[in-house]
Amino acid sequence: MKQRNDKEGESRVLLSIAGHDPGSGAGVTADLATFAAHGFFGTSCISALTVQSTIGVQRVQAMDASFLREALLCLQDDLPPAGVKIGMLGNSEIVGIVAEYLRQLDPEIPVVVDPVLRSSSGAGLLHSDAMARLRTELLPRASWITPNMAEFAVLLGREIRGKTEIEDAAKDLGTEFGLRGMVVTNGEGLPPEDFVWQTSGAQSWLPGEHIATRATHGTGCAFSSALLCGLVAGLDGTAAAKAAKIYVAEAMRRAVPRGAGRGPMHLLWRLEP
Secondary structure (H helix, E strand, O other), X not given: OOOOOOHHHHOXXXXXXXXXXXXXXXXXXXXXXXXXXXXXEXXXXXXXXXXXXXXXXXXXXXXXXXXXXXXXXXXXXXOOOOEEEEOOOEOHHHHHHHHHHHHOOOOOOOEEEOOOOEOOOOOEOEOHHHHHHHHHHHHHHOOEEOOEHHHHHHHHOOOOOOHHHHHHHHHHHHHHHOOOXXXXXXXXXXXXXEEEEEOOOOEEEEOOOOOOOOOOEOHHHHHHHHHHHHHHOOOOHHHHHHHHHHHHHHHHHOOXXXXXXXXXXXXXXXXXX
């Protein structure tokens, strides 16, 4: 890849590699809105197309892998990112292409992976044959990962309960993949507390509150993208996670009801007067 020296122009660009949600509640469109809300210019490479609405996911079709590779190289040549957010990937070949792309980046560039395995409506979003490749090729090249409790259990290969067990398991998983940090999100918990682990040894629980709303579609996407924004802006991991949690909570509170199911949040609220 050709490297440019114009760091000033590159520093505010963030890249989303994720699926496309035609309802604009999650995936690439949610990532781009989140980047914009935090003052960043967003670029994107779509890994998969979906047929879905607020009611649920009906179909997933992965993009052609060679097309995705070309798109990533084209963007890198002209609009190299200061940070990368990775969401749904779809299949093993796509996982491999993205891992190959990450190998060519400066290791100092933050890469946040939201390991999307299933949709909130229960639809599978990552083929089973891609899991091994995700673990061995992609996650070791991530800086941070943001699994929810269900995804955390899948990555661990076992169910986990209780704060102490979550803390110990996060350390084990973070060490295995060589991560800088991890946020285990628990939006369904009572209360919805998230756990932040960092390789430095710092760890903390982020308290939350239940928000009575149907506007919960894409919370994981928005949280991981907001976390990336904070990291690129220079916040430490805990501060970036706290800011991301506040951002998502406010996006839920300010949302206008849309659709018959889990509706989209108001991701651009930070741009309002």
